[in-house]
Amino acid sequence: MSHRLAHIALVVRDYDEAIRFYVDVLGFRLLEDIHQPEQDKRWVLVQPSGGGASILLARAANDIQRAAIGAQSGGRVFLFLDTDDLSADLDRLRENGVRIVREPKTADYGTVAVFEDLYGNLWDLIERPGAG
Structure with a gap:
């Protein structure tokens, strides 16, 4: 049996502002944007340029979901993005x-900085040894 992580759901305030941030600012690819009129929602997938x-x-469709925007991980770093050029990305x-919540620092696994997305979710931006 083989498994792989396909998608991670991220609760957002608005589809279009989220697409602009993830595509225009982070450089992700927009994979799908499919309107689902029967549910009054869209299936919107974005992916880092390197895949994964x-x-x-x-x-968010209700008050409980709106309260989770930017707080899905309780204030901890939520997502981890590898890069081959940390300096250029920063x-x-x-x-x-x-x-930028935390400037780059060197750790055993590489050089890491922490940034905040448009909703306040924290991301590690990591350049692994030998990646640059």
């Missing part, structure tokens, strides 16, 4: 007004 699991941008994030 995709993120389902799931618009420059691009800063140019786009993204808040």
